[in-house]
Amino acid sequence: MIYITGDMHREFTRVLDLCYTIHTTKDDILIILGDAGINYYGQKDIELKQQLNSLPITLFCIHGNHEQRPENIDTYKERIFKGGIVYCEKKYPSLLFAKDGEIYNLNNKKVLVIGGAYSVDKEIRILRKLGWWKNEQPSEETKSKVLEMIKNNLNVDVVLTHTCPYKYLPYEVFLQGIDQSKVDQDTEKFLDTVENRLHYKKWYCGHYHTEKVINKLEFMFKTIKEF
Numbered sequence: 001m002i003y004i005t006g007d008m009h010r011e012f013t014r015v016l017d018l019c020y021t022i023h024t025t026k027d028d029i030l031i032i033l034g035d036a037g038i039n040y041y042g043q044k045d046i047e048l049k050q051q052l053n054s055l056p057i058t059l060f061c062i063h064g065n066h067e068q069r070p071e072n073i074d075t076y077k078e079r080i081f082k083g084g085i086v087y088c089e090k091k092y093p094s095l096l097f098a099k100d101g102e103i104y105n106l107n108n109k110k111v112l113v114i115g116g117a118y119s120v121d122k123e124i125r126i127l128r129k130l131g132w133w134k135n136e137q138p139s140e141e142t143k144s145k146v147l148e149m150i151k152n153n154l155n156v157d158v159v160l161t162h163t164c165p166y167k168y169l170p171y172e173v174f175l176q177g178i179d180q181s182k183v184d185q186d187t188e189k190f191l192d193t194v195e196n197r198l199h200y201k202k203w204y205c206g207h208y209h210t211e212k213v214i215n216k217l218e219f220m221f222k223t224i225k226e227f
Helices: 013-022 042-053 122-127 140-152 186-197
Strands: 002-005 029-032 058-061 076-081 084-089 092-098 103-106 109-114 158-161 202-205 212-214 217-219
Touching (some): 042 092, 140 186
Parallel strands (some): 029 058, 158 202
Antiparallel strands (some): 076 084, 084 092, 103 109, 212 217
C-alpha cells in the first residue's frame, strides 16, 4: 500500500502508529509532502535515520524548506525508483528523497513531484544559527525542466508539491507577525503556471500546517491517508 501525509519536522510518532497499527512492511510506502526534517542537523541526523530506516515502511520524501537538499550531501546517490530518479544513502535504503521535476509511477498513477518553498522564518534561523539553505526553492533549471516536461506530459494523475499554487494560498493560516511583503512567492507563482498548463486529477501539498480541500487540490498536515 501507499500512504500520504504532510510535514513531519522530525516528529514521526504518527509513522510509528501507522506501522504498528496496520503492520506495514518495507513494500509499503509513505509519501511525506516536504519538511520531513531528516537532513537538518548534519551529523546529528544519523540516529534519526537509523531509527527510521529500521521501521517496516519505505519513506518517499518531497523536498521542503526546513531541510537540506540531498543532492548537496555527498553520501546521497541517485537511483531509479518507480520510474523516476530519487536520492538515497547506501546505509539507509528505506529513506528516499524525490528529485524535483521527476515523474514517478505510484499505484499505477503518473505522479509529478515539485518540492521546495520559501522559509518565512529565514531571518530567525540565520540569527540563531539554525539550518537554512539558499537553494530551498526550485532552481531556474528545475523550473525549465518541469515546463519542458509538461510539453510532452500534459496529462498526469497526481501532482505532489510542498507548497501550493499561488491562487490557492491559504491566507487564513498565515503566521501572525510576518511581513508578507518580504515573503518570496516565486515558487507559488511558478506552480500557478504549472497548474494552468497541466491536466491532472489530484494535487497534494503540505507546508501550511492545515488540512482542507479546494477543488482538486488538498492541503495535508497530520492526517495519513491511502494514496
